[in-house]
Amino acid sequence: MADSNDSRVAVYxxxxxxxxxxxxxxxxxxxxxxxxxxxxxxxETGADAAIAARLDAATVDVGAVLDFAASFGTLVLTRAYADxxxxxxxxxxxQLVGRAxxxxxxxxxxxxxxxxxxxxxxxxxxxxxxxxxxxxxxxxVAGDSDYVPLAQRCKRLGRHVVGIGVAGSTSRTLAAACxxxxxxxxxxxxxxxxxxxxxxxxxxxxxxxxAPPRATAKRQQPRTPVARRDSRAEHEEAEDAVRDPxxxxxxxxxxxxxxxxxxxxxxxxxxxxxxxxxxxxxxxFSEKQLGYRSFSDFIKSRxxxxxxxxxxxxxxxxxxxxxxATATATATRPARRVRG
Numbered sequence: 001m002a003d004s005n006d007s008r009v010a011v012y013x014x015x016x017x018x019x020x021x022x023x024x025x026x027x028x029x030x031x032x033x034x035x036x037x038x039x040x041x042x043x044e045t046g047a048d049a050a051i052a053a054r055l056d057a058a059t060v061d062v063g064a065v066l067d068f069a070a071s072f073g074t075l076v077l078t079r080a081y082a083d084x085x086x087x088x089x090x091x092x093x094x095q096l097v098g099r100a101x102x103x104x105x106x107x108x109x110x111x112x113x114x115x116x117x118x119x120x121x122x123x124x125x126x127x128x129x130x131x132x133x134x135x136x137x138x139x140x141v142a143g144d145s146d147y148v149p150l151a152q153r154c155k156r157l158g159r160h161v162v163g164i165g166v167a168g169s170t171s172r173t174l175a176a177a178c179x180x181x182x183x184x185x186x187x188x189x190x191x192x193x194x195x196x197x198x199x200x201x202x203x204x205x206x207x208x209x210x211a212p213p214r215a216t217a218k219r220q221q222p223r224t225p226v227a228r229r230d231s232r233a234e235h236e237e238a239e240d241a242v243r244d245p246x247x248x249x250x251x252x253x254x255x256x257x258x259x260x261x262x263x264x265x266x267x268x269x270x271x272x273x274x275x276x277x278x279x280x281x282x283x284x285f286s287e288k289q290l291g292y293r294s295f296s297d298f299i300k301s302r303x304x305x306x307x308x309x310x311x312x313x314x315x316x317x318x319x320x321x322x323x324x325a326t327a328t329a330t331a332t333r334p335a336r337r338v339r340g
Contacts, residue, residue: 006136007136008137009075009077009135009136010075010132010135010137010139011065011066011077011141012079012081013065013080013081013101013142014081014121014140014141014142014147015080015082016082016083016089017144018060018166019082019088019092021143021166022058022060022184023054025166025168026054026058027057027058035051038083040052040055040087040088042055042056042087060092060184061189061191062096062101063095063099063189064184064187065141065164065184066101067188067281068182068187068188070277071277072137072160073280074280075280077102077128077132077135078099079101079104081106081117082103082104082117084105104124106120118142118144121147122150125140125150125154126154129159137159138159138162139162139163139164140162140163140164140174140178141164141165142164142165142174143170143174144174145173147163147174148171148174151163151177155177161177162178162180162181163175163180164183164184165181167183167186188258189251189255189258246290249287249298253305253306254305255281256277256278256281257269257305257306257317258319260274268317269316270314270315296308296310299317305319306318307320
């Protein structure tokens with residue numbers, strides 16, 4: 001893994017673009033607009049269970065995107081652009097805030113009109129190039145060709161431009177305009193999507209594509225958004241309280257090794273580089289707080305996924321070639337969104 005201690009990275013996420021593209025990828029082209037997912041709230045009484053299942057199957061693993069961006073250097077600026085009042089985006093707010101992502105609020109003129117994320121994102125990025133001359137890398141998480149001029153301008157200003165987009169919804173011209181481009185599906189730790197079947201659907205019944213009966217639900221039972229937000233917050237806090245630090249550490253090690261092997265053709269990685277990658281993904285990581293005297297002891301405790309070579313002064317580590325599939329899947333599974 002290349003040493004990127006001196007690299008400083010800015011990440012710009014067109015969140016609407018990624019969420020819509022992922023939903024259409026998993027459930028079929030045009031399904032996001034057809035299902036009217038933007039204002040769909042799975043917590044609302046009468047919400048269509050089939051759409052809720054499709055939405056859950058298309059969950060975006062934000063952590064995988066940020067962890068990969070951190071492999072290029074220190075994340076000094078991360079912004080996500082969307083209408084955060086829309087329920088489909090609001091589900092991610094806790095996850096994004098937990099990763100210190102700056103949420104930029106956009107208000108679309110109409111329910112399905114093209115929003116101003118591309119313009120606002122581009123303006124902010126160019127301003128940051130001049131305001132922060134020490135930025136070395138720019139990561140654009142989007143797939144629209146509208147970002148081609150931005151990528152070209154950032155390159156002319158001497159920045160290394162990395163693009164990340166969803167396969168099947170990414171402009172080829174945008175990929176060509178970047179120094180490096182990766183599909184979201186290929187990022188280490190991202191699981192292959194599996195569309196969940198709609199629960200209790202009568203045999204032979206066609207799959208629903210109409211909008212959920214939001215108006216009817218409101219008449220039957222008035223919404224109490226404040227109470228529901230409080231309930232969701234309580235669930236999120238409970239999830240944080242029961243999170244196993246050892247499992248989190250295993251996930252970090254697995255992902256760091258996968259990123260390292262993705263970016264370096266060498267069979268073995270320097271353990272110091274792997275630890276640096278883990279620290280960039282989670283600055284709070286400490287093997288001593290986990291009960292290990294050294295990082296090598298920590299790696300040895302994860303022998304089911306990692307192999308350590310400490311026969312010389314330079315310690316080397318690699319992802320175990322025949323690591324247990326179940327353990328790896330558990331370690332890299334993205335956290336599910338919590339609904340109150």
